[in-house]
């Protein structure tokens with residue numbers, strides 16, 4: 179069964195009740211979550227139940243070895259993550275035999291996180307789990323909990339391979355929420371190719387947070403990075419301090435000299451939020467003031483609860499804003515929850531880390547700086563606002579990105595739309611192959627197992643035998659190598675040995691990045707975000723498989739830029755689209771990261787393009803592409819449009835918009851455009867999956883092409899810049915330095931392609 183409902187609707191209680199009951203009944207429960215932090219929180223909650231028969235324990239990479247034996251033999255409620263299940267529990271299933279024999283229930287929490295390639299790996303791990311359970315004679319119930327998603331039952335079935343019932347009705351009390359879509363103004367600053375620079379979402383978030391706290395509205399601001407969150411908090415504190423100062427110490431003339439005037443029962447003298455200028459009029463803040471603020475210490479300030487006179491209230495306002503990030507101890511988090519509930523903290527700026535581990539409900543407003551990626555996460559974050567069924571406010575602040583631009587200009591794309599389906603492709607042979615090896619190493623595979631792993635299994639098995647990875651014998655398929663079969667699958671990456679990210683000063687391993695992504699995320703000089711913390715990559719050593727990083731506070735962000743070539747291996751599906759045609763198929767992509775772009779954090783201003791020396795990488799993947807016949811493009815060329823620039827601009831914007839239809843990240847996909855492609859002989863625009871074998875994103879683009887390309891056209895047309903900017907056709911990852919680009923040409927090109935297609939509603 180899958181329960182797919184909103185934030186704070188009681189999902190945990192819904193699975194805890196039967197899970198704990200199973201334990202009391204002599205059974206065992208396996209609880210899976212994507213992160214260790216969430217498992218630790220769950221464990222705390224279980225212990226607070228004080229049920230003596232419940233022997234709950236976390237089993238993850240941090241669990242000491244001396245505790246592991248006890249857990250295997252005695253725990254009846256084990257909390258772990260897919261990585262641990264894959265690497266440790268399933269390969270050593272014999273040691274877990276008594277646990278598996280009694281296994282009644284598998285809880286898969288936060289399962290909306292299992293999408294794309296990672297989700298496909300988890301799907302195969304769950305199939306291996308089912309097979310191991312069957313070996314020990316158990317047939318556990320799978321109970322999945324997810325944020326709201328489209329067709330959750332179908333998703334759950336793809337994830338587990340089992341028929342699934344879905345629970346989607348949410349009976350928890352909720353007041354109405356007003357949603358505002360907020361577009362920051364263009365500034366006088368100039369970026370790449372003279373394009374106008376939009377005011378940043380963080381600067382706008384700081385203004386709005388100030389105004390809301392002044393209006394005594396309890397507000398939560400979601401910001402992408404810890405540094406961003408701290409900057410928002412600090413800027414808002416500084417602005418509130420100014421207000422408090424102007425109230426307390428500005429004797430303009432004798433008649434209004436006392437600081438206590440507001441407390442004297444004269445509300446008319448108070449500066450109401452409406453007297454502060456609207457943020458859109460404020461232009462960019464002077465960089466100096468924000469520089470100073472950045473050096474402020476980063477500990478979470480939890481003010482002592484107080485409730486004196488209103489004048490004290492005003493003076494204390496700056497202290498009522500805090501920043502929060504991942505990694506705080508549980509006690510700090512509980513204190514913070516308390517401070518938020520009591521109102522001693524009025525404004526909290528946070529990374530998404532908050533989604534994992536802090537229970538904040540009872541807020542009045544939520545600010546979301548930048549599109550959070552899906553409608554599902556938008557509603558999840560907005561759902562934090564609204565206490566006791568009261569009305570609430572949520573503001574989505576656009577970043578300078580084509581998708582954000584499109585959304586704030588097209589509310590119909592957000593409202594009245596179903597949330598996204600969660601996309602994954604367990605049949606991807608690059609995912610399935612390694613798990614078949616791991617499964618064979620656990621228990622030799624037989625014909626009876628094949629249906630468990632899906633329809634492509636026989637072909638993939640043949641390939642594995644040919645490659646010498648598995649051996650076919652009359653009794654089935656065997657793993658005969660000395661190596662660990664589980665090392666073949668890098669479940670959070672896309673194949674290849676992952677690059678270890680190591681803090682150079684301490685030697686601490688922060689995490690790993692799959693090899694293909696390493697070129698774009700941890701190249702030398704990159705600003706690397708890890709759990710909301712900022713690091714600077716000192717050196718990427720591909721041969722050693724290590725990226726050395728150091729904690730840093732640079733005032734810029736980096737974007738890797740690559741040049742790409744693409745060749746068509748096979749067109750799997752195609753149909754006419756307007757006068758042109760649309761294809762989905764297999765391609766080979768050669769990509770080389772050539773430089774990286776630096777942009778100032780606060781203003782978005784371009785700071786330069788630094789060259790890099792990295793080898794090209796070849797990727798076999800899947801792509802969606804469209805072509806236009808020569809007769810059509812000739813007409814456009816005659817009108818004076820730059821065809822190459824038009825196709826290039828359409829490609830950039832299309833990459834920006836695909837995440838709206840395919841639940842992926844802009845960085846999961848790439849594109850190539852050309853006036854004349856060698857394989858098609860026509861003007862062609864490709865958008866491909868950035869993962870070996872594909873991840874299902876391009877396929878979604880093919881299926882939703884008309885809506886997707888219509889939205890792309892609208893995103894370009896609705897941006898008020900004249901010749902293109904980062905909010906429409908410029909791409910921060912363009913290997914050609916955003917040259918050539920033709921904004922009007924792109925609109926005409928897409929109009930031509932969509933000519934006979936039905937207009938999207």
Ligand SMILES: [Zn+2]
Nearest residue numbers: 897899903906
């Ligand atoms: Zn623009």
Ligand SMILES: [Zn+2]
Nearest residue numbers: 912913914916
């Ligand atoms: Zn480009």
